[in-house]
Amino acid sequence: MIDGWEIIDFHGHVGRWDIFEMSDDADEIxxxxxxxxxxxxxxxxxFHPDGATxxxxxxxxxxxxxxxxxxxxYVSPLMSEFMVPELERAIDELGFLAIKIYPPYSRWRxxxxxxxxxxxxxxxxxxxxxxxxxxxxxxxPVYVEDIAGCYPNANFVIAHAGNSEPxxxxxxxxxxxxxxxxxxxCSTFRExxxxxxxxxxxxxxxxxxxxxxxxxxxxxxLGKIITAKISDCEKRLVLxxxxxxxxxx
Ligand SMILES: [Zn+2]
Numbered sequence: 001m002i003d004g005w006e007i008i009d010f011h012g013h014v015g016r017w018d019i020f021e022m023s024d025d026a027d028e029i030x031x032x033x034x035x036x037x038x039x040x041x042x043x044x045x046x047f048h049p050d051g052a053t054x055x056x057x058x059x060x061x062x063x064x065x066x067x068x069x070x071x072x073x074y075v076s077p078l079m080s081e082f083m084v085p086e087l088e089r090a091i092d093e094l095g096f097l098a099i100k101i102y103p104p105y106s107r108w109r110x111x112x113x114x115x116x117x118x119x120x121x122x123x124x125x126x127x128x129x130x131x132x133x134x135x136x137x138x139x140x141p142v143y144v145e146d147i148a149g150c151y152p153n154a155n156f157v158i159a160h161a162g163n164s165e166p167x168x169x170x171x172x173x174x175x176x177x178x179x180x181x182x183x184x185x186c187s188t189f190r191e192x193x194x195x196x197x198x199x200x201x202x203x204x205x206x207x208x209x210x211x212x213x214x215x216x217x218x219x220x221x222l223g224k225i226i227t228a229k230i231s232d233c234e235k236r237l238v239l240x241x242x243x244x245x246x247x248x249x
Contacts, residue, residue: 002037002226005236008243009033009041009218010130011159011186011210012069014058017047022215026064029213033068036219039240041211042070042247044100049076051086059094070247071096072130077106077114087121097247098128103138110143119147122154128246129156130184133171134163141170148178155246157182157208161198164189175202182242186212186221195228195238204234208242 001007016023024043033041043061045054054074062069073090075083090096099122101115108114110131122129133139141162148156161183162171175181183202185195198207209225211218225238243249 001039002239006040006240006244007038007222008070008209008240008247008249009038009211009213009222010157010184010208010243010246012041012043012213013215014043014045014061015047015054017215020215024061024214026061026069029218030065030068032213032218036222038211038218038222040068040070041213041218042072042098042243044072044074046074046100046102046105048074049078049105051075051079051082052089055086055090055094055096058096070098072098072100074100074102075118076102077108077112080114080117084117084121087118091125091127098130101129101131104132104136106138109138110140111146115147119151119154123151124153126153126248127155128182129154130159131156132159134160134167141167141174144171144174144181145177148174148181152180155180155182157184157246159184159210160187160189160212161185161194161207163187168194172198172201175206182206182208182246184208184210185225185238186210186216188216190224192224195224196230199228199230199234199238204230204237205242207238208246209239 211221
């Protein structure tokens with residue numbers, strides 16, 4: 001909580017990612033969240049193509065501190081027969097509130113029809129879907145322009161806001177063209193001024209704070225928003241109000 005505002009982190013990982021020395025110690029994560037006033041963090045596990053293995057790990061992680069963590073469902077077209085049943089289980093039985101996809105762990109671009117059943121599910125349920133985006137050929141933000149208009153009841157969150165150029169500009173353009181497209185802020189590619197540009201060009205109502213915890217430290221990821229040259233009203237939207245609207249909290 002910062003000055004009466006609820007702060008929500010839209011991007012957090014469950015599981016181990018050894019090449020990045022990442023591990024999901026809930027108490028360490030909570031310590032960092034508490035140090036800077038982050039109330040809740042959205043968590044997902046991208047390491048198991050069946051979906052269920054990782055989603056069960058996410059459910060176990062979230063249940064330890066259910067008032068602080070929110071689960072997101074993960075599915076993969078590598079095991080496409082499980083996608084819709086697993087989404088139903090994760091949303092209806094595990095109580096997850098949104099969907100995460102990670103195209104670099106597949107061979108299909110974001111706009112490939114192989115993802116359509118996931119997008120349709122999000123559209124049917126009015127869910128938010130966050131995808132990794134960046135320089136990887138499977139997940140350029142420009143592809144979001146091919147899907148956002150086809151699923152108007154879903155909301156598409158462009159993780160990392162494309163990371164570096166030209167993908168950052170693609171992310172902004174997608175948000176400008178489609179009212180159900182959002183850009184999310186976590187990144188290792190962030191020179192000063194990027195948050196200000198995202199707010200000015202995509203709109204403060206379309207920028208969502210995320211940290212990538214525990215891959216990145218939420219204290220530093222939050223700092224660039226808190227200290228950005230944007231208004232308090234804009235910070236309030238970015239830090240929590242937009243996420244609350246997306247998650248129907
Ligand atoms: Zn991430």
